[in-house]
Amino acid sequence: MSTDTANRIHIEKATTSKISQVDFNNLMFGRVFTDHMFVCDFKDGKWQKPQIMPYQAMTIEPSARVFHYGQAVFEGMKAYKDEDGKTFLFRPQQNFERINKSSARMAIPEFPQNYFFEGLEALLKLDNEWIKPGVGSSLYLRPFVIATEPAISASPANEYRFMIICSPAKAYYNEPVRVLIAEKYSRSADGGVGFAKAAGNYGAQFFPTSLAQKKGFQQIIWTDASTHDYLEEAGTMNIFFRINDKLITAPTNDRILDGVTRKSVIQLAEDLGIDCEVRQITVKEIKEAAKDGSLKEIFGAGTAAVISPVSAFEHAGDVFEITAADKSYAQLFKSTLLNIQHNLSEDKHGWRHEIK
Known part of the structure:
Protein backbone atom coordinates (compact mmCIF):
# COMPACT_ATOMS: atom_id res chain seq x y z
CA MET A 1 0.00 0.00 0.00
CA LYS A 170 19.04 -2.69 25.29
CA ALA A 171 22.08 -1.70 27.36
CA TYR A 172 25.31 -1.45 25.31
CA TYR A 173 27.83 -2.25 28.05
CA ASN A 174 26.45 -4.14 31.03
CA GLU A 175 29.66 -4.10 33.06
CA PRO A 176 32.45 -1.56 33.68
CA VAL A 177 35.16 -1.69 31.02
CA ARG A 178 38.93 -1.94 31.18
CA VAL A 179 40.78 0.49 28.92
CA LEU A 180 44.25 0.91 27.45
CA ILE A 181 45.67 4.43 27.05
CA ALA A 182 47.03 4.89 23.53
CA GLU A 183 50.79 5.36 23.18
CA LYS A 184 51.28 4.71 19.46
CA TYR A 185 48.06 4.83 17.48
CA SER A 186 45.86 7.90 17.09
CA ARG A 187 42.16 8.39 16.47
CA SER A 188 42.58 11.71 14.67
CA ALA A 189 44.96 14.60 14.12
CA ASP A 190 44.92 18.38 13.98
CA GLY A 191 43.26 19.60 10.81
CA GLY A 192 41.63 16.22 10.24
CA VAL A 193 38.08 14.90 10.59
CA GLY A 194 38.05 13.82 14.23
CA PHE A 195 35.25 16.25 15.08
CA ALA A 196 33.03 14.72 12.35
CA LYS A 197 31.19 11.42 12.52
CA ALA A 198 32.96 10.24 9.39
CA ALA A 199 32.81 6.49 8.83
CA GLY A 200 36.57 6.20 8.36
CA ASN A 201 37.23 7.50 11.88
CA TYR A 202 35.67 4.36 13.28
CA GLY A 203 37.14 1.90 10.80
CA ALA A 204 40.61 3.20 11.68
CA GLN A 205 40.01 2.38 15.35
CA PHE A 206 39.30 -1.30 14.83
CA PHE A 207 42.89 -2.54 14.48
CA PRO A 208 44.40 -0.83 17.55
CA THR A 209 41.28 -1.73 19.54
CA SER A 210 41.71 -5.38 18.55
CA LEU A 211 45.27 -5.25 19.88
CA ALA A 212 44.00 -3.84 23.15
CA GLN A 213 41.35 -6.56 23.37
CA LYS A 214 44.01 -9.24 23.01
CA LYS A 215 45.58 -7.77 26.16
CA GLY A 216 42.27 -7.98 28.03
CA PHE A 217 41.00 -4.42 27.51
CA GLN A 218 37.64 -3.60 25.94
CA GLN A 219 38.46 -0.09 24.71
CA ILE A 220 41.20 2.50 24.18
CA ILE A 221 41.48 5.96 25.65
CA TRP A 222 42.83 7.97 22.73
CA THR A 223 45.57 10.53 23.21
CA ASP A 224 46.61 13.45 21.02
CA ALA A 225 48.43 12.48 17.83
CA SER A 226 51.36 14.87 18.32
CA THR A 227 52.67 13.91 21.76
CA HIS A 228 50.33 11.22 23.18
CA ASP A 229 50.43 13.24 26.40
CA TYR A 230 46.82 14.47 26.44
CA LEU A 231 43.72 12.34 27.04
CA GLU A 232 40.95 12.93 24.53
CA GLU A 233 38.29 10.23 23.92
CA ALA A 234 37.50 6.64 24.91
CA GLY A 235 36.67 4.23 22.12
CA THR A 236 33.54 5.66 20.51
CA MET A 237 32.72 7.85 23.52
CA ASN A 238 33.76 11.11 25.10
CA ILE A 239 35.63 10.63 28.37
CA PHE A 240 35.24 12.11 31.87
CA PHE A 241 37.58 11.92 34.87
CA ARG A 242 36.64 12.52 38.50
CA ILE A 243 39.50 13.69 40.71
CA ASN A 244 38.23 13.96 44.27
CA ASP A 245 34.88 15.67 43.69
CA LYS A 246 35.88 17.56 40.53
CA LEU A 247 34.80 16.38 37.08
CA ILE A 248 37.18 16.97 34.15
CA THR A 249 36.72 16.45 30.42
CA ALA A 250 38.74 17.52 27.40
CA PRO A 251 37.63 20.53 25.35
CA THR A 252 36.29 19.84 21.88
CA ASN A 253 38.51 20.69 18.94
CA ASP A 254 39.00 19.36 15.41
CA ARG A 255 40.15 16.02 16.89
CA ILE A 256 37.30 15.41 19.33
CA LEU A 257 33.62 14.74 18.66
CA ASP A 258 31.21 17.22 20.19
CA GLY A 259 29.06 14.53 21.78
CA VAL A 260 25.41 15.14 22.64
CA THR A 261 25.72 13.04 25.80
CA ARG A 262 28.95 14.86 26.67
CA LYS A 263 27.36 18.31 26.56
CA SER A 264 24.33 16.96 28.45
CA VAL A 265 26.56 15.65 31.25
CA ILE A 266 28.32 19.03 31.47
CA GLN A 267 24.94 20.77 31.83
CA LEU A 268 23.70 18.21 34.38
CA ALA A 269 26.88 18.71 36.42
CA GLU A 270 26.03 22.41 36.62
CA ASP A 271 22.43 21.58 37.57
CA LEU A 272 23.59 19.22 40.31
CA GLY A 273 26.22 21.56 41.73
CA ILE A 274 29.14 19.39 40.63
CA ASP A 275 32.32 21.26 39.74
CA CYS A 276 33.12 20.43 36.10
CA GLU A 277 36.25 21.66 34.33
CA VAL A 278 36.56 21.55 30.56
CA ARG A 279 40.31 21.58 29.99
CA GLN A 280 43.21 19.55 28.68
CA ILE A 281 44.20 16.71 30.95
CA THR A 282 47.46 14.76 30.74
CA VAL A 283 48.18 11.08 31.10
CA LYS A 284 50.70 12.02 33.80
CA GLU A 285 48.05 13.84 35.84
CA ILE A 286 45.67 10.87 35.75
CA LYS A 287 48.37 8.37 36.64
CA GLU A 288 49.47 10.52 39.59
CA ALA A 289 45.85 10.86 40.73
CA ALA A 290 45.46 7.08 40.51
CA LYS A 291 48.61 6.60 42.60
CA ASP A 292 47.64 9.04 45.35
CA GLY A 293 44.02 7.90 45.52
CA SER A 294 42.41 11.11 44.29
CA LEU A 295 41.19 9.52 41.03
CA LYS A 296 37.70 8.39 41.98
CA GLU A 297 36.11 7.61 38.61
CA ILE A 298 36.58 7.46 34.85
CA PHE A 299 33.58 7.04 32.60
CA GLY A 300 32.69 7.29 28.94
CA ALA A 301 29.63 9.12 27.64
CA GLY A 302 27.85 8.44 24.36
CA THR A 303 24.47 7.75 22.80
CA ALA A 304 24.78 3.98 22.54
CA ALA A 305 26.25 3.32 25.99
CA VAL A 306 24.85 6.45 27.73
CA ILE A 307 27.40 6.28 30.59
CA SER A 308 30.03 3.54 30.74
CA PRO A 309 32.21 3.30 33.90
CA VAL A 310 35.87 2.33 33.60
CA SER A 311 37.15 -0.21 36.13
CA ALA A 312 40.86 -0.15 35.20
CA PHE A 313 43.37 1.41 32.81
CA GLU A 314 46.89 0.62 31.62
CA HIS A 315 49.60 2.91 30.33
CA ALA A 316 53.27 2.12 29.64
CA GLY A 317 52.93 -1.19 31.46
CA ASP A 318 51.38 0.36 34.56
CA VAL A 319 47.94 -0.99 35.45
CA PHE A 320 45.60 0.91 37.74
CA GLU A 321 42.43 -0.61 39.17
CA ILE A 322 39.65 1.86 40.00
CA THR A 323 37.53 0.97 43.00
CA ALA A 324 33.84 1.74 42.56
CA ALA A 325 33.21 5.14 44.13
CA ASP A 326 30.69 5.86 46.83
CA LYS A 327 28.01 8.20 45.48
CA SER A 328 29.19 7.48 41.95
CA TYR A 329 28.93 10.38 39.50
CA ALA A 330 28.62 7.87 36.64
CA GLN A 331 25.53 6.28 38.17
CA LEU A 332 24.08 9.67 39.06
CA PHE A 333 24.45 11.01 35.52
CA LYS A 334 23.20 7.79 33.94
CA SER A 335 20.04 7.63 36.06
CA THR A 336 19.39 11.35 35.61
CA LEU A 337 19.75 11.11 31.83
CA LEU A 338 17.63 7.98 31.54
CA ASN A 339 14.88 9.51 33.67
CA ILE A 340 14.77 12.56 31.40
CA GLN A 341 14.86 10.46 28.24
CA HIS A 342 12.05 8.17 29.43
CA ASN A 343 9.84 11.03 30.66
CA LEU A 344 10.22 10.05 34.31
CA SER A 345 11.51 13.40 35.53
CA GLU A 346 11.37 17.10 34.77
CA ASP A 347 12.95 18.24 31.51
CA LYS A 348 13.85 21.79 32.39
CA HIS A 349 16.15 22.27 29.39
CA GLY A 350 13.59 21.13 26.82
CA TRP A 351 15.69 18.19 25.65
CA ARG A 352 12.79 15.83 25.00
CA HIS A 353 11.16 16.00 21.57
CA GLU A 354 7.80 14.23 21.53
CA ILE A 355 6.66 12.35 18.43
CA LYS A 356 2.97 13.29 18.11
Whole structure:
Protein backbone atom coordinates (compact mmCIF):
# COMPACT_ATOMS: atom_id res chain seq x y z
CA MET A 1 0.00 0.00 0.00
CA SER A 2 1.36 3.41 -0.96
CA THR A 3 0.31 6.73 0.53
CA ASP A 4 1.64 10.24 0.28
CA THR A 5 2.21 12.28 3.45
CA ALA A 6 1.67 16.01 2.93
CA ASN A 7 2.91 15.56 -0.67
CA ARG A 8 6.43 15.51 0.78
CA ILE A 9 7.30 11.94 1.77
CA HIS A 10 6.25 8.94 -0.30
CA ILE A 11 5.44 6.04 2.01
CA GLU A 12 5.30 2.38 1.06
CA LYS A 13 4.29 0.21 4.01
CA ALA A 14 5.65 -3.27 4.61
CA THR A 15 3.04 -5.94 3.86
CA THR A 16 4.09 -8.00 6.90
CA SER A 17 6.07 -7.23 10.05
CA LYS A 18 9.16 -9.06 11.37
CA ILE A 19 8.48 -7.97 14.94
CA SER A 20 6.98 -11.29 16.09
CA GLN A 21 10.31 -12.99 15.30
CA VAL A 22 12.31 -10.71 17.64
CA ASP A 23 13.25 -11.61 21.23
CA PHE A 24 13.37 -8.15 22.79
CA ASN A 25 14.87 -9.53 26.00
CA ASN A 26 17.96 -10.86 24.23
CA LEU A 27 19.05 -8.28 21.71
CA MET A 28 22.56 -7.97 20.31
CA PHE A 29 23.26 -4.32 19.62
CA GLY A 30 22.74 -3.28 16.01
CA ARG A 31 21.87 -6.72 14.61
CA VAL A 32 18.07 -6.49 14.29
CA PHE A 33 16.32 -3.86 12.17
CA THR A 34 12.75 -2.60 12.01
CA ASP A 35 10.28 -2.98 9.16
CA HIS A 36 10.94 0.34 7.41
CA MET A 37 13.73 2.69 6.35
CA PHE A 38 13.94 6.29 5.15
CA VAL A 39 15.70 7.04 1.84
CA CYS A 40 16.40 10.31 0.02
CA ASP A 41 18.72 10.71 -2.97
CA PHE A 42 20.73 13.74 -4.06
CA LYS A 43 20.79 14.10 -7.85
CA ASP A 44 20.97 16.93 -10.37
CA GLY A 45 22.17 19.32 -7.69
CA LYS A 46 19.31 18.85 -5.22
CA TRP A 47 17.75 16.44 -2.74
CA GLN A 48 14.91 14.51 -4.33
CA LYS A 49 11.54 13.55 -2.82
CA PRO A 50 12.08 11.47 0.35
CA GLN A 51 10.70 7.96 0.64
CA ILE A 52 9.92 5.52 3.42
CA MET A 53 9.91 1.91 2.26
CA PRO A 54 10.21 -1.61 3.69
CA TYR A 55 13.69 -2.34 5.06
CA GLN A 56 15.51 -4.14 2.27
CA ALA A 57 18.80 -4.67 0.52
CA MET A 58 19.71 -2.06 -2.06
CA THR A 59 21.64 -2.19 -5.31
CA ILE A 60 24.70 0.03 -5.65
CA GLU A 61 27.37 -0.03 -8.31
CA PRO A 62 30.90 -1.21 -7.42
CA SER A 63 32.19 2.10 -8.77
CA ALA A 64 30.15 4.11 -6.23
CA ARG A 65 32.53 6.68 -4.82
CA VAL A 66 31.81 5.73 -1.20
CA PHE A 67 33.75 2.48 -1.75
CA HIS A 68 36.80 4.29 -3.11
CA TYR A 69 37.06 7.63 -1.32
CA GLY A 70 35.10 7.11 1.88
CA GLN A 71 32.53 9.88 1.56
CA ALA A 72 30.28 8.63 4.36
CA VAL A 73 29.03 10.20 7.59
CA PHE A 74 26.49 9.08 10.17
CA GLU A 75 24.70 9.89 13.41
CA GLY A 76 23.56 7.91 16.43
CA MET A 77 20.23 8.73 18.09
CA LYS A 78 17.61 6.97 20.20
CA ALA A 79 13.84 7.01 20.53
CA TYR A 80 12.25 6.24 23.91
CA LYS A 81 8.74 5.30 24.99
CA ASP A 82 7.25 6.10 28.38
CA GLU A 83 4.71 4.01 30.29
CA ASP A 84 1.84 5.98 28.72
CA GLY A 85 2.99 5.03 25.22
CA LYS A 86 4.37 8.46 24.32
CA THR A 87 7.50 8.44 22.16
CA PHE A 88 10.39 10.88 22.55
CA LEU A 89 13.67 11.77 20.91
CA PHE A 90 16.52 13.28 22.94
CA ARG A 91 17.99 16.55 21.65
CA PRO A 92 17.51 15.64 17.96
CA GLN A 93 18.36 19.15 16.78
CA GLN A 94 21.92 18.51 17.93
CA ASN A 95 22.15 15.39 15.76
CA PHE A 96 20.72 17.20 12.76
CA GLU A 97 23.23 20.03 13.09
CA ARG A 98 26.13 17.64 13.61
CA ILE A 99 25.41 15.41 10.61
CA ASN A 100 25.41 18.51 8.43
CA LYS A 101 28.64 19.70 10.06
CA SER A 102 30.15 16.28 9.34
CA SER A 103 28.80 16.36 5.80
CA ALA A 104 30.30 19.78 5.11
CA ARG A 105 33.73 18.52 6.22
CA MET A 106 33.42 15.56 3.81
CA ALA A 107 32.21 17.75 0.89
CA ILE A 108 28.71 16.20 1.09
CA PRO A 109 25.64 18.43 0.50
CA GLU A 110 23.82 19.37 3.69
CA PHE A 111 20.43 17.75 4.26
CA PRO A 112 17.23 19.85 4.63
CA GLN A 113 15.92 20.20 8.18
CA ASN A 114 12.28 19.62 7.24
CA TYR A 115 13.13 16.36 5.44
CA PHE A 116 15.17 15.19 8.44
CA PHE A 117 12.50 15.78 11.08
CA GLU A 118 9.48 14.82 8.98
CA GLY A 119 11.28 11.67 7.89
CA LEU A 120 12.20 10.74 11.45
CA GLU A 121 8.69 11.32 12.75
CA ALA A 122 6.98 9.43 9.93
CA LEU A 123 9.39 6.52 10.32
CA LEU A 124 8.90 6.32 14.09
CA LYS A 125 5.12 6.39 13.70
CA LEU A 126 5.27 3.47 11.26
CA ASP A 127 7.62 1.42 13.45
CA ASN A 128 6.18 2.54 16.79
CA GLU A 129 5.62 -1.02 18.07
CA TRP A 130 9.37 -1.60 17.88
CA ILE A 131 9.93 1.02 20.60
CA LYS A 132 9.53 -0.76 23.92
CA PRO A 133 8.84 1.08 27.19
CA GLY A 134 11.04 0.72 30.26
CA VAL A 135 14.33 2.26 31.34
CA GLY A 136 17.14 0.68 29.34
CA SER A 137 14.99 -0.06 26.31
CA SER A 138 15.15 2.18 23.25
CA LEU A 139 15.11 2.25 19.49
CA TYR A 140 18.54 3.15 18.12
CA LEU A 141 18.36 5.37 15.04
CA ARG A 142 21.13 5.52 12.45
CA PRO A 143 20.91 8.42 9.98
CA PHE A 144 23.74 8.27 7.44
CA VAL A 145 24.85 9.59 4.05
CA ILE A 146 26.95 7.84 1.42
CA ALA A 147 28.32 8.88 -1.97
CA THR A 148 26.54 6.78 -4.60
CA GLU A 149 27.72 8.27 -7.90
CA PRO A 150 29.32 5.54 -10.07
CA ALA A 151 32.69 7.12 -10.84
CA ILE A 152 36.21 6.46 -9.57
CA SER A 153 37.87 9.77 -10.35
CA ALA A 154 39.28 11.27 -7.15
CA SER A 155 36.80 14.07 -6.53
CA PRO A 156 33.62 14.65 -4.53
CA ALA A 157 30.56 12.80 -5.78
CA ASN A 158 27.62 14.44 -7.51
CA GLU A 159 25.13 11.88 -6.17
CA TYR A 160 24.42 10.80 -2.58
CA ARG A 161 21.93 8.79 -0.56
CA PHE A 162 20.66 9.87 2.86
CA MET A 163 19.08 7.06 4.89
CA ILE A 164 17.72 6.32 8.35
CA ILE A 165 17.53 2.77 9.66
CA CYS A 166 16.34 1.70 13.12
CA SER A 167 17.41 -1.05 15.51
CA PRO A 168 15.83 -1.97 18.89
CA ALA A 169 18.38 -1.77 21.68
CA LYS A 170 19.04 -2.69 25.29
CA ALA A 171 22.08 -1.70 27.36
CA TYR A 172 25.31 -1.45 25.31
CA TYR A 173 27.83 -2.25 28.05
CA ASN A 174 26.45 -4.14 31.03
CA GLU A 175 29.66 -4.10 33.06
CA PRO A 176 32.45 -1.56 33.68
CA VAL A 177 35.16 -1.69 31.02
CA ARG A 178 38.93 -1.94 31.18
CA VAL A 179 40.78 0.49 28.92
CA LEU A 180 44.25 0.91 27.45
CA ILE A 181 45.67 4.43 27.05
CA ALA A 182 47.03 4.89 23.53
CA GLU A 183 50.79 5.36 23.18
CA LYS A 184 51.28 4.71 19.46
CA TYR A 185 48.06 4.83 17.48
CA SER A 186 45.86 7.90 17.09
CA ARG A 187 42.16 8.39 16.47
CA SER A 188 42.58 11.71 14.67
CA ALA A 189 44.96 14.60 14.12
CA ASP A 190 44.92 18.38 13.98
CA GLY A 191 43.26 19.60 10.81
CA GLY A 192 41.63 16.22 10.24
CA VAL A 193 38.08 14.90 10.59
CA GLY A 194 38.05 13.82 14.23
CA PHE A 195 35.25 16.25 15.08
CA ALA A 196 33.03 14.72 12.35
CA LYS A 197 31.19 11.42 12.52
CA ALA A 198 32.96 10.24 9.39
CA ALA A 199 32.81 6.49 8.83
CA GLY A 200 36.57 6.20 8.36
CA ASN A 201 37.23 7.50 11.88
CA TYR A 202 35.67 4.36 13.28
CA GLY A 203 37.14 1.90 10.80
CA ALA A 204 40.61 3.20 11.68
CA GLN A 205 40.01 2.38 15.35
CA PHE A 206 39.30 -1.30 14.83
CA PHE A 207 42.89 -2.54 14.48
CA PRO A 208 44.40 -0.83 17.55
CA THR A 209 41.28 -1.73 19.54
CA SER A 210 41.71 -5.38 18.55
CA LEU A 211 45.27 -5.25 19.88
CA ALA A 212 44.00 -3.84 23.15
CA GLN A 213 41.35 -6.56 23.37
CA LYS A 214 44.01 -9.24 23.01
CA LYS A 215 45.58 -7.77 26.16
CA GLY A 216 42.27 -7.98 28.03
CA PHE A 217 41.00 -4.42 27.51
CA GLN A 218 37.64 -3.60 25.94
CA GLN A 219 38.46 -0.09 24.71
CA ILE A 220 41.20 2.50 24.18
CA ILE A 221 41.48 5.96 25.65
CA TRP A 222 42.83 7.97 22.73
CA THR A 223 45.57 10.53 23.21
CA ASP A 224 46.61 13.45 21.02
CA ALA A 225 48.43 12.48 17.83
CA SER A 226 51.36 14.87 18.32
CA THR A 227 52.67 13.91 21.76
CA HIS A 228 50.33 11.22 23.18
CA ASP A 229 50.43 13.24 26.40
CA TYR A 230 46.82 14.47 26.44
CA LEU A 231 43.72 12.34 27.04
CA GLU A 232 40.95 12.93 24.53
CA GLU A 233 38.29 10.23 23.92
CA ALA A 234 37.50 6.64 24.91
CA GLY A 235 36.67 4.23 22.12
CA THR A 236 33.54 5.66 20.51
CA MET A 237 32.72 7.85 23.52
CA ASN A 238 33.76 11.11 25.10
CA ILE A 239 35.63 10.63 28.37
CA PHE A 240 35.24 12.11 31.87
CA PHE A 241 37.58 11.92 34.87
CA ARG A 242 36.64 12.52 38.50
CA ILE A 243 39.50 13.69 40.71
CA ASN A 244 38.23 13.96 44.27
CA ASP A 245 34.88 15.67 43.69
CA LYS A 246 35.88 17.56 40.53
CA LEU A 247 34.80 16.38 37.08
CA ILE A 248 37.18 16.97 34.15
CA THR A 249 36.72 16.45 30.42
CA ALA A 250 38.74 17.52 27.40
CA PRO A 251 37.63 20.53 25.35
CA THR A 252 36.29 19.84 21.88
CA ASN A 253 38.51 20.69 18.94
CA ASP A 254 39.00 19.36 15.41
CA ARG A 255 40.15 16.02 16.89
CA ILE A 256 37.30 15.41 19.33
CA LEU A 257 33.62 14.74 18.66
CA ASP A 258 31.21 17.22 20.19
CA GLY A 259 29.06 14.53 21.78
CA VAL A 260 25.41 15.14 22.64
CA THR A 261 25.72 13.04 25.80
CA ARG A 262 28.95 14.86 26.67
CA LYS A 263 27.36 18.31 26.56
CA SER A 264 24.33 16.96 28.45
CA VAL A 265 26.56 15.65 31.25
CA ILE A 266 28.32 19.03 31.47
CA GLN A 267 24.94 20.77 31.83
CA LEU A 268 23.70 18.21 34.38
CA ALA A 269 26.88 18.71 36.42
CA GLU A 270 26.03 22.41 36.62
CA ASP A 271 22.43 21.58 37.57
CA LEU A 272 23.59 19.22 40.31
CA GLY A 273 26.22 21.56 41.73
CA ILE A 274 29.14 19.39 40.63
CA ASP A 275 32.32 21.26 39.74
CA CYS A 276 33.12 20.43 36.10
CA GLU A 277 36.25 21.66 34.33
CA VAL A 278 36.56 21.55 30.56
CA ARG A 279 40.31 21.58 29.99
CA GLN A 280 43.21 19.55 28.68
CA ILE A 281 44.20 16.71 30.95
CA THR A 282 47.46 14.76 30.74
CA VAL A 283 48.18 11.08 31.10
CA LYS A 284 50.70 12.02 33.80
CA GLU A 285 48.05 13.84 35.84
CA ILE A 286 45.67 10.87 35.75
CA LYS A 287 48.37 8.37 36.64
CA GLU A 288 49.47 10.52 39.59
CA ALA A 289 45.85 10.86 40.73
CA ALA A 290 45.46 7.08 40.51
CA LYS A 291 48.61 6.60 42.60
CA ASP A 292 47.64 9.04 45.35
CA GLY A 293 44.02 7.90 45.52
CA SER A 294 42.41 11.11 44.29
CA LEU A 295 41.19 9.52 41.03
CA LYS A 296 37.70 8.39 41.98
CA GLU A 297 36.11 7.61 38.61
CA ILE A 298 36.58 7.46 34.85
CA PHE A 299 33.58 7.04 32.60
CA GLY A 300 32.69 7.29 28.94
CA ALA A 301 29.63 9.12 27.64
CA GLY A 302 27.85 8.44 24.36
CA THR A 303 24.47 7.75 22.80
CA ALA A 304 24.78 3.98 22.54
CA ALA A 305 26.25 3.32 25.99
CA VAL A 306 24.85 6.45 27.73
CA ILE A 307 27.40 6.28 30.59
CA SER A 308 30.03 3.54 30.74
CA PRO A 309 32.21 3.30 33.90
CA VAL A 310 35.87 2.33 33.60
CA SER A 311 37.15 -0.21 36.13
CA ALA A 312 40.86 -0.15 35.20
CA PHE A 313 43.37 1.41 32.81
CA GLU A 314 46.89 0.62 31.62
CA HIS A 315 49.60 2.91 30.33
CA ALA A 316 53.27 2.12 29.64
CA GLY A 317 52.93 -1.19 31.46
CA ASP A 318 51.38 0.36 34.56
CA VAL A 319 47.94 -0.99 35.45
CA PHE A 320 45.60 0.91 37.74
CA GLU A 321 42.43 -0.61 39.17
CA ILE A 322 39.65 1.86 40.00
CA THR A 323 37.53 0.97 43.00
CA ALA A 324 33.84 1.74 42.56
CA ALA A 325 33.21 5.14 44.13
CA ASP A 326 30.69 5.86 46.83
CA LYS A 327 28.01 8.20 45.48
CA SER A 328 29.19 7.48 41.95
CA TYR A 329 28.93 10.38 39.50
CA ALA A 330 28.62 7.87 36.64
CA GLN A 331 25.53 6.28 38.17
CA LEU A 332 24.08 9.67 39.06
CA PHE A 333 24.45 11.01 35.52
CA LYS A 334 23.20 7.79 33.94
CA SER A 335 20.04 7.63 36.06
CA THR A 336 19.39 11.35 35.61
CA LEU A 337 19.75 11.11 31.83
CA LEU A 338 17.63 7.98 31.54
CA ASN A 339 14.88 9.51 33.67
CA ILE A 340 14.77 12.56 31.40
CA GLN A 341 14.86 10.46 28.24
CA HIS A 342 12.05 8.17 29.43
CA ASN A 343 9.84 11.03 30.66
CA LEU A 344 10.22 10.05 34.31
CA SER A 345 11.51 13.40 35.53
CA GLU A 346 11.37 17.10 34.77
CA ASP A 347 12.95 18.24 31.51
CA LYS A 348 13.85 21.79 32.39
CA HIS A 349 16.15 22.27 29.39
CA GLY A 350 13.59 21.13 26.82
CA TRP A 351 15.69 18.19 25.65
CA ARG A 352 12.79 15.83 25.00
CA HIS A 353 11.16 16.00 21.57
CA GLU A 354 7.80 14.23 21.53
CA ILE A 355 6.66 12.35 18.43
CA LYS A 356 2.97 13.29 18.11
